[in-house]
Amino acid sequence: MVKAILRFVACCRTAGYRVSTSEVLDCISQLELVDLLDEAGFRAVLRANFAKSRREQAHFDQLYHLFFHELRQDISLDELDPLSDKMDKVLEKLQEKANGNRSHRAILDFLSGNPLAFLEMMRRIQTEQIDMGQGRKFNLGPLSSRLEVMVQLNDVRDEIDRFLSDNPLHFAAGTRRDLASRFNEQLENAFALLLREPRPHNDGLRQVKTHDQYLRQLGERPFTSLTQKELEQMREIIDKLVRKLKDVVSRRYATNKRGILDVKKTLRRADRYQGVPMEIRFRKRPPRKGKIVTLCDISSSVWAAARFMLNILYSLQECFTKVNSFVFVSGLAEVTDIFETEEINHAIEKVLKEVAIDYQAPTDYGETLRHFKRDYMDLLNKKTTLIIIGDARSNYFHPEDRILGEMREKCRRLIWLNPEPEQIWNTGDSEMFSYKPHCHELRQCRNLNQLIDFVEELIL
Amino acid sequence: MKFKDVEDVQEKLQKAEYITSREIATVVFLASATGKPILVEGPAGVGKTELAKAVARSLGLQLIRLQCYEGLDESKALYEWEYAKQLLYTQMVREKIGDVISGAHTLAEAVDRIASQEDAFFSERFIQPRPLLQAISSEETVVLLIDEVDKSDPEFEAFLLELLSDFQVSIPEIGTKKAKNIPFVVLTSNNYRDMSDALKRRCIHIYIDYPERELEMRIVTLKIPGITDRLATSLVDAVRNIRELDLKKRPCISETLDWARSLLALQVEDLTPDVLVTTLNMICKYKTDSDMVKVNAANLVNQAR
Numbered sequence: 205m206v207k208a209i210l211r212f213v214a215c216c217r218t219a220g221y222r223v224s225t226s227e228v229l230d231c232i233s234q235l236e237l238v239d240l241l242d243e244a245g246f247r248a249v250l251r252a253n254f255a256k257s258r259r260e261q262a263h264f265d266q267l268y269h270l271f272f273h274e275l276r277q278d279i280s281l282d283e284l285d286p287l288s289d290k291m292d293k294v295l296e297k298l299q300e301k302a303n304g305n306r307s308h309r310a311i312l313d314f315l316s317g318n319p320l321a322f323l324e325m326m327r328r329i330q331t332e333q334i335d336m337g338q339g340r341k342f343n344l345g346p347l348s349s350r351l352e353v354m355v356q357l358n359d360v361r362d363e364i365d366r367f368l369s370d371n372p373l374h375f376a377a378g379t380r381r382d383l384a385s386r387f388n389e390q391l392e393n394a395f396a397l398l399l400r401e402p403r404p405h406n407d408g409l410r411q412v413k414t415h416d417q418y419l420r421q422l423g424e425r426p427f428t429s430l431t432q433k434e435l436e437q438m439r440e441i442i443d444k445l446v447r448k449l450k451d452v453v454s455r456r457y458a459t460n461k462r463g464i465l466d467v468k469k470t471l472r473r474a475d476r477y478q479g480v481p482m483e484i485r486f487r488k489r490p491p492r493k494g495k496i497v498t499l500c501d502i503s504s505s506v507w508a509a510a511r512f513m514l515n516i517l518y519s520l521q522e523c524f525t526k527v528n529s530f531v532f533v534s535g536l537a538e539v540t541d542i543f544e545t546e547e548i549n550h551a552i553e554k555v556l557k558e559v560a561i562d563y564q565a566p567t568d569y570g571e572t573l574r575h576f577k578r579d580y581m582d583l584l585n586k587k588t589t590l591i592i593i594g595d596a597r598s599n600y601f602h603p604e605d606r607i608l609g610e611m612r613e614k615c616r617r618l619i620w621l622n623p624e625p626e627q628i629w630n631t632g633d634s635e636m637f638s639y640k641p642h643c644h645e646l647r648q649c650r651n652l653n654q655l656i657d658f659v660e661e662l663i664l
Numbered sequence: 665m666k667f668k669d670v671e672d673v674q675e676k677l678q679k680a681e682y683i684t685s686r687e688i689a690t691v692v693f694l695a696s697a698t699g700k701p702i703l704v705e706g707p708a709g710v711g712k713t714e715l716a717k718a719v720a721r722s723l724g725l726q727l728i729r730l731q732c733y734e735g736l737d738e739s740k741a742l743y744e745w746e747y748a749k750q751l752l753y754t755q756m757v758r759e760k761i762g763d764v765i766s767g768a769h770t771l772a773e774a775v776d777r778i779a780s781q782e783d784a785f786f787s788e789r790f791i792q793p794r795p796l797l798q799a800i801s802s803e804e805t806v807v808l809l810i811d812e813v814d815k816s817d818p819e820f821e822a823f824l825l826e827l828l829s830d831f832q833v834s835i836p837e838i839g840t841k842k843a844k845n846i847p848f849v850v851l852t853s854n855n856y857r858d859m860s861d862a863l864k865r866r867c868i869h870i871y872i873d874y875p876e877r878e879l880e881m882r883i884v885t886l887k888i889p890g891i892t893d894r895l896a897t898s899l900v901d902a903v904r905n906i907r908e909l910d911l912k913k914r915p916c917i918s919e920t921l922d923w924a925r926s927l928l929a930l931q932v933e934d935l936t937p938d939v940l941v942t943t944l945n946m947i948c949k950y951k952t953d954s955d956m957v958k959v960n961a962a963n964l965v966n967q968a969r
C-alpha cells in the first residue's frame with residue numbers, strides 16, 4: 205500500500221499538484237486506522253491529507269480517479285483486469301517498433317499504467333509560457349501543443365487497430381474486440397486529460413448580482429450613458445456618500461474599540477488624583493483597513509465606471525493604509541502619484557491626458573498581467589485587497605489566467621468588478637470565464653447603486 | 665475520552681444531535697486518533713461550528729471557543745495583563761512599597777528594590793486568560809473551536825500556527841506553559857480568504873457542503889420530532905430547489921429548521937406555494953432574494969398529488 209501511495213504522490217507532483225512530505229507521512233500512518241477495503245474511507249483519508257482546501261479538491265479528485273480507477277495497474281481499486289497480460293503483450297510489440305517521438309512514447313507508457321511522462325507533458329502544455337517572439341501572442345502555443353498530442357493519440361489508436369487486424373492469430377476474435385475497446389477506453393481517458401484542464405472549485409466565490417436601491421433613477425443609470433448634468437449630480441451624491449461613510453467608520457471605532465491601555469496617559473492623568481490612577485486611558489487603534497491595489501481598464505466603456513470607483517476610493521483614502529492604482533490597455537501604468545497629489549477630479553482628467561499609455565493599442569489583459577507580475581508582484585501581500593475593474597475583453601490574446609491565480613494566492617482578497625451586463629460576459633472575446641475561478645468576489649458594476657453596494661461592503 | 669472507530673463517531677455524534685456523512689465521521693475519527701487539528705471549510709450554516717460543539721458534547725468535553733475577527737490579537741486570544749488590577753494593587757500596597765524603599769540611599773537603589781519585587785506584579789494573579797490560554801492550561805482535554813479563522817489577520821494566523829505546532833506558549837514574565845493534554849482543535853473557515861499553506865499542512869481538512877437530500881431529511885426529523893414525513897419531504901425539497909436559485913444568500917440548514925418549526929407552529933400540513941410565500945421571511949434574509957423566490961414559488965414546491 206505504501207508503494208501505491210508513493211506512486212500516486214509522484215503522479216500528483218508530476219501533474220503540478222503540491223503534496224508535502226509531511227502530508228504523505230501523515231496519510232500513510234492514518235491509513236492504518238481505517239478499513240482499507242472500504243474505498244470511501246480510503247479516499248477520505250487521502251483527500252483529508254492531500255487536498256487541504258476546497259479549491260484543491262477538484263484537481264485532487266481528477267488525479268485520484270485517474271490513478272486509482274482509470275489507469276490499469278496492480279493496485280487499481282476496481283476489479284483486476286483479466287485482459288491485462290494480453291494488453292501488455294500488444295504494447296510490448298508496439299514499443300519495439302516505436303519511433304523516437306516523445307509524446308508517442310509517453311502515450312504508450314500511459315497505456316501500460318505509467319502515467320508520469322504523459323502527465324508531465326500535460327503540465328507543460330498547461331503552464332506553457334507564451335513565446336514572446338513575433339506574433340505568437342495569441343492563444344496558439346498551448347493549442348498547437350495539444351493538437352500535436354492529439355495526432356499522436358490517433359496514431360497510437362491506428363497502430364493498435366492495425367496490429368490487432370494484422371495478427372489475427374495472436375488472439376481469438378472476441379478477445380481482439382475486447383482488447384480494442386479496452387485500449388480505446390484508455391485512450392479516451394488520455395484525451396480527456398488533454399482537454400479538461402482542471403479548474404479549481406471556487407464555491408467560496410461571492411458573486412453579487414443584486415443590490416439595494418439606494419437611489420432611484422440616477423442610481424440605476426448606466427455610467428456609460430450619463431449626461432453632463434447627471435455627471436455633476438453624481439459627484440454631489442458621491443461627496444455625500446463619502447462623508448456618510450467616514451462618519452460611520454469613525455463613530456464605529458469610537459464606541460467599539462476601546463483599544464489598549466495607554467500607560468503614559470493614565471499615569472499623567474493620575475497626577476490629578478494624588479497619584480492614584482482613577483481614570484484609565486486607552487490608546488485607540490488607527491481605523492485602517494489594509495492596502496488596496498486597483499487595476500483599471502481604461503478603455504472607454506470601462507473607464508466610465510472605473511473613474512467613479514477611483515473617485516470614491518481616493519476620497520476614502522484615509523481608511524486604508526495605502527491605495528496603489530494602475531491603469532492599463534496593453535500593459536500597465538501606475539497612477540498612484542497623480543491621485544495622491546492632485547484633487548480627485550483633476551487627477552481623473554489628468555490620467556487620460558498625461559499618462560504614458562498607448563490608447564490605440566488593443567486591450568490585452570494577458571500582457572497587463574504579465575507586466576504586473578514582472579514589476580509589481582511585491583505590492584501584494586496578505587493585507588492587500590486587489591480590485592480589478594474591467595470587462596475582461598482581451599481581443600483573443602492569451603488570457604494568462606494562471607498569473608491571476610498566482611496573484612490571488614499572494615493577496616488577501618481579489619475582487620473583480622465588471623461593468624458589462626452579466627448576460628454578455630463570456631460572449632465574444634470576454635475572458636470572464638477564465639478569470640472567474642481565481643476571484644474571491646465578482647460583481648457587476650455598471651451603475652451607482654451597484655458601486656455604493658460594493659464600497660459600503662469594502663469599508664464597513 | 666476518544667472515539668473507537670468511524671461508526672462510533674457517527675453513533676456518538678448522532679446521540680449529540682448531529683448527523684454526519686461517513687466522510688466527515690472518518691476525518692473526525694482521524695483527528696481524535698492522531699491529535700491533529702481539523703480545518704473545516706464550507707458555506708455558511710452547514711454545521712461547521714455545530715460539528716465542534718457536537719464533538720464536545722459527545723465526548724463529554726468542555727468546549728472553548730475563540731471567535732476570530734479582523735484585528736483579533738494575542739491579548740484577546742491568549743492572555744492580557746490586567747493593568748487596572750495591577751494599578752489598584754499598587755495603590756493598596758502603597759505603604760508596603762514605602763517599607764521596601766525606606767532606607768534606600770539613592771533613587772537608583774530604590775528603583776532596584778522595587779524591581780526585585782516586580783515578580784509579585786507580573787504573576788498569574790494579574791493575568792486574564794483568554795480562550796487559547798484557557799485551552800492550554802486546562803487540566804482536562806478540551807475541544808478548542810477556533811471559529812471563522814479566515815476573518816483573522818495573517819499575523820494572527822502565523823501566531824496560531826506556532827501554537828498549534830507545539831501547544832505551548834511562553835509568557836515572558838512567567839515562563840513557558842505547555843498543554844497537559846493536547847486539545848481537540850477544530851478550525852472553521854467560510855473561505856473569505858485562503859489560509860496559508862503552512863497552516864493547512866498542520867491540519868487535516870474537511871469540506872462540508874450543503875447536505876445531501878437524505879442527510880437533510882434525517883437532520884430535520886431528528887431536530888423536529890413532531891414533523892410528518894410528508895411535510896419534511898416537501899420542505900426539504902423546496903429548500904433544495906430554492907438553493908438552486910441565484911440568491912444573495914442561499915438558505916442553510918438552520919433556515920430549513922427554523923422554517924420547519926414555524927410551519928409546525930402554524931399547524932401547516934401541506935406545503936403549498938401560498939404557504940411558501942407567506943412564510944418566506946424564515947428562509948430569505950434579503951428583500952431581493954424574497955422577491956425572486958416569490959416569483960418562482962409555484963415551481964419551487966413539488967406538490968404531492
Ligand SMILES: Nc1ncnc2c1ncn2[C@@H]1O[C@H](COP(=O)(O)OP(=O)(O)O)[C@@H](O)[C@H]1O
Binds near residue numbers: 707713715883921
Ligand atoms: N449535520 C447536522 N446535524 C444536525 N444539525 C445541524 C447539522 N448541520 C447543521 N445543523 C444545524 O444548523 C445550524 C447552523 O449550523 P452552524 O454550525 O452554525 O453553521 P456554520 O458554522 O457552518 O455557519 C446549527 O445550529 C444546527 O442546529
Ligand SMILES: [Mg+2]
Binds near residue numbers: 852
Ligand atoms: Mg459558524
